[in-house]
Amino acid sequence: MFGLGILVALGRRLVGATLADTGLLPSGYYRHLALAALEGEDFPQALHWLPFAQDPVLTQLLILRLRLLAQKHEEQRRALVELLGQSPSENVRERGQTLLDQELRALELLGAYERQALGLLREGPRERVFPDPYLRK
Numbered sequence: 711m712f713g714l715g716i717l718v719a720l721g722r723r724l725v726g727a728t729l730a731d732t733g734l735l736p737s738g739y740y741r742h743l744a745l746a747a748l749e750g751e752d753f754p755q756a757l758h759w760l761p762f763a764q765d766p767v768l769t770q771l772l773i774l775r776l777r778l779l780a781q782k783h784e785e786q787r788r789a790l791v792e793l794l795g796q797s798p799s800e801n802v803r804e805r806g807q808t809l810l811d812q813e814l815r816a817l818e819l820l821g822a823y824e825r826q827a828l829g830l831l832r833e834g835p836r837e838r839v840f841p842d843p844y845l846r847k
Contacts, residue, residue: 748768772823776823784817791810
């Protein structure tokens with residue numbers, strides 16, 4: 711019996727991975743993948759699964775998370791600018807400038823992810839080829 715359970719789990723993973731990008735699986739499957747990606751802060755992957763999940767609340771949750779992270783990076787950027795404005799030593803200035811460049815890049819990425827997520831909200835739910843049987847009216 712133990713071997714049969716492993717075989718079924720392996721089959722599920724194989725079929726799930728193969729069919730995942732087709733959009734044919736139930737919305738709940740994609741919601742799970744998007745949540746797992748969001749939990750791991752893998753925003754590109756979460757944005758990949760969100761159109762299939764068709765969940766505007768989950769998309770709004772992603773946007774909130776992105777905005778909170780952007781706010782944190784903006785605060786760090788301001789602190790670095792203030793530090794660099796105090797005439798630090800050359801070594802501290804170089805490290806501070808490197809960190810400032812990284813903060814700016816992080817803000818750019820987070821902004822791009824947010825724009826992409828907002829675009830998903832504007833588009834609304836996509837029409838599915840095979841509607842989810844649990845969502846029938």
